[in-house]
Amino acid sequence: MARPQCPRCLRPTTYCLCGLIPSLDSRTRVLLLQHPSEVNHALNTARLAALGLVNAQLVVGEVFEDLPDLLNPPGYQARLLFPGESAQPLRAYTACDAPLLLVVPDGTWRKARKLLHLNPLLAALPRVALAEGAVSRYRLRKAPGPGALSTVEAIVQALQVLETPSSFEPLLRPFEALIEGQIAAMGEAVFMKNHLGG
Template identity: 85%
Template sequence: MSRPQCSRCLRPTTHCLCALIPSLDSRTRVLLLQHASEVNHALNTARLAALGLTNAQLVVGEVFDDLPILLNPPGYQARLLFPAEDAQPLQAYAPGDQPVLLVVPDGTWRKARKLLHLNPLLMALPRVTLSAGAVSRYRLRKAPGPGALSTVEAIVQALQVLEAPTSFEPLLKPFEALIDGQIAAMGQEVFQRNHGDGQFG
């Protein structure tokens, strides 16, 4: 028998995060393309990001037929937040700059690459990247490499750069509560045994 679930944050109603989710405006529009396998993941950070930003959209799937429309909202320049040798570092908006449509694939690295492969329009987008050396607060997964962040953390860092000095830290409050809740559920001893080696993802 499944537990009652909040229809908004998709968490069990006893662990609903909605009270912690902010409502933040941003000049940047965020388009989250979530691999279908992530939807029911207990740590669905893309959904938290989409709920906390008024100028964000979450689309779930594998092949996105309406991508031409999604990638071309009037007045925005689309950029893909994904590593590549030719990816440009994000920079703060200068006066008169056209706002960015930040396209963020959500899934494991393998699933995210698959999304790009299956949607050639994504492959064709100019890529942007975050500055090196960011440390994730995601203490329940080992990072696949240095600077690997959860989806919500990557979005927060990107917006902090683009829209400095505006702070988007409140987006991380439900994420941190989610992590704390997962650790409490597994027990501190199990957490330390499995994740207490400092290699957090």
């Protein structure tokens, strides 16, 4: 029998994270395009980001029929947060800059690339990238390399750059609690053996 689930954060009700999820406003609009395989993932950080940001939207799918509308909210310039040769480093807004619609594909690197392949309009967007060398707090997963962040971490880092000196660190509180809960559930010994090479 399935455990009762919080309808908002989708966690088991005994581990509900809603009390830790902030309600942060941002000049930047965040559009999260989530691969369907991520929806029921225990560490669904895109959902946490969408719940914690007032100006965010989470859309699940592989092919997004309404992508032209999603990518063109009035007054915003769409940019794809995804590495690539043409990706420009993010920089802080100046007074005359139009706010960005930051489009964030959510899934494994392979699934995220598939979303771009299946949605040519998405792949054609100008790209922006985070500074290199960021270290993930995602202690439950071996990152494929430096700078490989979870979705919520990437969004926080992007917003911290764009909207400095505003802080978006509160978005990471439910993420940290999620990690701690997973470690507690598996037990310290298992965590040390599997994730710290102990």
